[in-house]
Amino acid sequence: MRSAALRTNHSAPASRHAEPLARYARVKEYIRSTIQSGTWRAGDRIPSELSLVDTLGVSRMTINRALRELADEGLLTRLSGVGTFVAQAKPQSTLLMIADIGDEVRSRGHEYSCTHVMLAREAAPAHVSTALGLEPGASVYRIICVHRENGLPVQLEDRYVNPAVVPEFIDQDFTRTRPSEYLMSIVPAHEIEHIVDAGLPTRTEAQWLEIGPEAPCLTLVRRTWSSGVAVTFARFVHPGSRYRLGCRFSPDTPRSQS
Secondary structure (H helix, E strand, C coil): CCCCCCCCCCCCCCCCCHHHHHHHHHHHHHHHHHHHCCCCCCCCECCCHHHHHHHHCCCHHHHHHHHHHHHHCCCEEEECCCEEEECCCCCEECCCCCCCHHHHHHHCCCCEEEEEEEEEEEECCHHHHHHHCCCCCCEEEEEEEEEEECCEEEEEEEEEECCCCCCCHHHCCCCCCCHHHHHHHHCCCCEEEEEEEEECCCHHHHHHHCCCCCCCEEEEEEEEEECCEEEEEEEEEEECCCCEECCCCCCCCCCCCC
């Protein structure tokens, strides 16, 4: 038996184009409220499109649009040939310190893995040499890697390192240790700068992160200094639907002013 919960009031005046919008929006609200109530939990497979058509009394096209948009918003995960699942809550990374993503992932009981795209010595682009306080075109080390949580890319790391400070960086086996882990063990970070921006990935970044080119991302740009000398300039690109950035801290007690 079909539910009347999502049926529209045909006696109310409406434009030809308003009704489909109202219906798919209602489907989204129904799914959201079912998840928020705890009926469907993170990792649960939700009913099939045909089952939802029968339950909610709307077209399959309406159901498909609602599920697709909720997946784009990060509430659902759709696996071709398998089904649609309630997405896990997005992990959050701190902004007040250098967090090791491998440790973060494992602390949630999930599997961490890393794919290395490149490790090379190259001439620094203008924005990198400026960021590191080097001469234009100075030689720098560069490493690119993709960090995964349960096989899903959650962070693209694109890091430049000052060879004068860490000359043996390029000789390391980063299949055994992470770049951030190695750097923290070798060079103390006396000063850290974090800048967060939102935007779209480049086509190459989208391919590495296995997302569409229109998928919004959060990018954390980090610079570190040791004893006043710039050590690293790095970009960490996170798919917005899979990751978030935040922190919690206690501010210092304000000092009285005369």
